[in-house]
Amino acid sequence: AQRVTQPEKLLSVFKGAPVELKCNYSYSGSPELFWYVQYSRQRLQLLLRHISRESIKGFTADLNKGETSFHLKKPFAQEEDSAMYYCALSPMNSGYSTLTFGKGTMLLVSP
Amino acid sequence: DAMVIQNPRYQVTQFGKPVTLSCSQTLNHNVMYWYQQKSSQAPKLLFHYYDKDFNNEADTPDNFQSRRPNTSFCFLDIRSPGLGDAAMYLCATSPGHGNQPQHFGDGTRLSIL
Numbered sequence: 001a002q003r004v005t006q007p008e009k010l011l012s013v014f015k016g017a018p019v020e021l022k023c024n025y026s027y028s029g030s031p032e033l034f035w036y037v038q039y040s041r042q043r044l045q046l047l048l049r050h051i052s053r054e055s056i057k058g059f060t061a062d063l064n065k066g067e068t069s070f071h072l073k074k075p076f077a078q079e080e081d082s083a084m085y086y087c088a089l090s091p092m093n094s095g096y097s098t099l100t101f102g103k104g105t106m107l108l109v110s111p
Numbered sequence: 112d113a114m115v116i117q118n119p120r121y122q123v124t125q126f127g128k129p130v131t132l133s134c135s136q137t138l139n140h141n142v143m144y145w146y147q148q149k150s151s152q153a154p155k156l157l158f159h160y161y162d163k164d165f166n167n168e169a170d171t172p173d174n175f176q177s178r179r180p181n182t183s184f185c186f187l188d189i190r191s192p193g194l195g196d197a198a199m200y201l202c203a204t205s206p207g208h209g210n211q212p213q214h215f216g217d218g219t220r221l222s223i224l
Contacts, residue, residue, distance in 0.1 A: 004153070032210050043115075044154070044201065044215040051210075086153070096142050096161065096207045101153035 002027040004089050006102035013077050014110050021072040021105045023061075023087030030092035033063055033070040034099070038084040047072075047085070057081070077109045114138070117202050117216035124192055125224050132187040132219045134202030140214070141207030143185040145177060148199040148218075160185060161207060189221075197223045 003026045013019055025031060035047040048056045050063040050070060061072045070087060086104045090097040115136045124130040134143065142161050146154040158167045160179045174196070176188045189196055199220050203213040 009151075034212060043217045044203075046212040049212060090210060092210065095210070096205050097210050097213055098144075098156065098159065099154075099213060100156075103151070103153045 002031070002089050002091070002100045004087050004100055004102035006085075006087055006105050008105045009103070010106045010108065012108045012110065015079055016076050019072075019074045019077045019081070019107065019109075021085050021087075021107065023070045023072065023102060025068050025070065025087075025089050027068075027089060027091070031089045032092045032097070033061070034088045034090070034097075035059070035061055035070075035072050036086045036088055036101075038086070040083070044086070077107075079109045079111060082107055082109045115202055115204055115214050115216035117200075117219050119219060120217060121220050121222070123222045123224060126194065127191050130189050130192055130221065132189075132200050132202075132221070134185045134187075134216055135183050136204045136214075137183070138204055138206075138214060139182060140204035141182075142205045143179060144203040144205075144213065145185070145187050146201040146203065148201060150198075154201055157187070192221070192223050194223050197221055 005024045033050045036044050037047040038044045059074045063070050084104050084106050087102040088099040118133050144159040145157045148154040157171045174190050178186045199218045201218045202216040205211050205213045
């Protein structure tokens with residue numbers, strides 16, 4: 001069975017500070033990892049996926065298979081980054097995504 | 112704008128009274144999913160359809176059922192809601208190939224009186 005762990009319920013930083021939202025997973029096969037974000041009063045939406053290796057809104061995440069981690073990072077947080085962030089895993093060879101979510105981390109960026 | 116639409120946004124029902132939540136999509140995606148999300152918890156997959164093929168998660172209670180009459184619509188039926196079924200219910204879709212990301216609706220918040 002797969003599991004996604006986000007150890008922090010809440011992360012509070014000041015504008016301009018670096019941010020790292022932690023995500024660890026357990027899965028015996030090859031995973032695909034995603035970060036989804038939910039801004040206030042908006043729907044859950046994809047932020048980035050590890051397979052794309054891109055930076056979205058200044059966020060990056062690197063899959064570390066040795067540490068089974070997929071931490072989300074941003075060097076300088078902005079107030080508009082305040083949101084709920086969910087890490088999610090899907091088996092790589094499933095053909096289509098079937099997601100297992102972590103419990104989420106609320107990021108609050110203060111001015 | 113192509114999207115996933117859930118109706119209603121808020122649903123109130125009585126203990127034991129059947130309730131149906133609906134989801135429609137204009138993305139023409141093959142896969143439709145239903146998740147349950149309780150307060151401060153992760154969204155939990157209940158079941159999904161790949162086209163007309165139904166896939167139930169092992170721990171989804173029998174009280175929860177789903178119908179997909181066509182590509183665009185998918186329904187979540189709760190036969191006899193209990194107090195523990197109060198939650199946000201999220202519908203999502205994905206193309207069905209290449210492990211593409213899922214697209215979510217706004218959710219329906221279900222309350223049980």
